[in-house]
Amino acid sequence: MSSDLAALPLEELLEQIQDNLYGGNVEPVVAGVHELLRRGLTPYDALTQGLIAGMDVVGEDFRTGKLFVPQVLMAAKAMKGGMEVLRPLLAETGAPRIGTLVIGTVKGDIHDIGKNLVGMMMEGAGFQVVNLGINTDVEKFLHAVREHAADILGMSALLTTTMPYMRVVIQALKESGLREKLIVLVGGAPLNADFAKSIGADAYCRDAAKAVETAKRLMAEKNGTPRA
């Protein structure tokens, strides 16, 4: 296999990686990324020209209804495989950070399907995702934000009785001096933009695709490199 890859012109190799991302084939994507690196591409170029370019097509086809949710999740898994190869190298070479997301369902709530979808799609966009699971209290959120030097905190709630807890977490972030550098995104069926604003979150994301889009936008602003 690797010998076949080695024979491919770069353009075709990139295309093949992107096709494999689109098809959700983890191993071929990982092999392709290794091949890009073997040829001397910087980890950042491998990321942007190989993986991100491929996932942009996936995102576009999801938005227009060509791809269904399971296909996007398969592609995200392939993306995650490629990212695992690149992430340590990206850090070493000082490439611009894609970002780390800490995400969890808030205390008292165990509904996590939507939150997990967001986590997987964020991985699909290249983010490092630390999924704290369900019933997450303030201490656990704060600890994870510190430990992973998170860029983004995502909180989810399905119950109207648990969504006020998001305010408690944001208050604690402020008191610990963590809020300012952090992007806080919230989501869940009973929430809306007004609620997000009232508790001091940066944005309400109505679905996983919106979460990815918002995270990318706010991350670019944070990095001072607005995307076109």
Added chain:
Amino acid sequence: MIRTPAAFLTDGEVRRVHEASLEILEQVGLLVRNARAREIFARHGGQVEAGGENVRLPRAVVERYRAGIPPKFTFRARDPELDRTVPDDAPVVISGSSAPDMVDPATGIARRALAADIARIARLVDQLPNYDIFSVSTLADDAPPAFFSVTRLYAALKYCRKPVRISGPPEELDSILKLAHIIAGGERAYMERPFITHHYCPCVSPLTMDYDSTATLIYYAERGLPGHPTLVPNAGLTSPLTLAGTLVQGNAEFLAAVVLEQMVRPGKATIYSSLPTVADMRTGAYAPGAIETGMLFMGVAQMARFYGVPCGGYIGLSNAKVNDAQSGFETGMSGVAALLSGNHLFNMAGLLDALMSFDFAKAVIDDEIVAMLRRLQRGLELSEESFALDVIREVGPGGMFADHLHTLERMRTTGFLPEIADRDPRQGWIEKGGLDAQGRAMLRVRDILTRDAPSLFSPDVDARLRREFTGMVAAEFAPPEGWSRPPDEALSDRAERRRRRLAQQAEA
């Protein structure tokens, strides 16, 4: 009546679904987050993973406890006349519940629902003839967290005489009971006639029992108060993307929840209440208005019959945002499927946008859809007398039935006479304003909400409630802002005709 319920499954297949559910409970088990529930399962034969949260239920345990479920469930009101029992009074219709938003009746725009909205909805449900039970339709964004459910219940019980159903968080369970005791005139009086039915969703699919709703189940079961769970598997996301797999997993979750109820209180009545859905895998959208929900209800009804437990659930929801064709056909199609297959409890009415918002006009339209379902339930009413052979003989070929006494006697009862559906000739329809169903429903809403709504609390009870729950929002009924009794004569004529017709029906 419907003699043979519509069914997809053979008896053998029903048994296989049951067997498969037992297999899941015995071999896969459930994640039980609530520690007390784990203890209860363990004490009664469940196998709790050492140091973990997984609970497996051996088939003998499930079979023993599910066999103890009684065949009937009664929703009680303060007035026994308004009590409703499933399956005897089926279809029993309960308003849709707990939407965070409200389509503002004045602006038509969705916004957060408030306590004052609940007072209006309570009055509407009280007045609409086809609703049996008021499940508090919205949340109240202005309610303080400590009195969230109390605020909602206050408004509901103040303006609706029908049985009330609500769910509440564990922190408020004691307050809810205290409110009930004050209204009933003491704990003993309340226990004799518990007019609040409690509702919980202890199972979060797949195969997980949560902390809070499970605590609620245990709390009410321990006290012998009426309550029932609803199971909500969502195929493609929280259950397998096959209708059969979703039926089986949802059935296993139902068994787990009701077995826990029986372990806490043997002989406790319950309902096989459900909201099975198939996710729209193009986007992951929640789609309770899909035809598959109606189909799954047909399967659920068969399983409930096998267990001898009354059944139903959130039937007739819609994803539509306005009262358009979609909102009608989604509610109607699932409603018909559920009725013909023998469901008893129809938790429908008033909700748009997949449980997200309550809409007054939708509630009125659904009241009429329910009336049609009730007509469907009556069936062809076949008898020697109803063949009317004498009348056919008498009128004879080429004759006229319209002026016959036989017709006169049945002109109000044989065909359901709709208030919302329009049957005018086009020109007549134009002359009456050319309104669509939404427009006609809003006239009815206006008619109900601009009349006085008396408080059902005595001044003494009201004062005690306000003292006990200082800080709750004590909503008073008032017409929506800017609404008063319209001077429009056509409307008052129409309302007056309706009032007289209802009075006539009551006499007959």
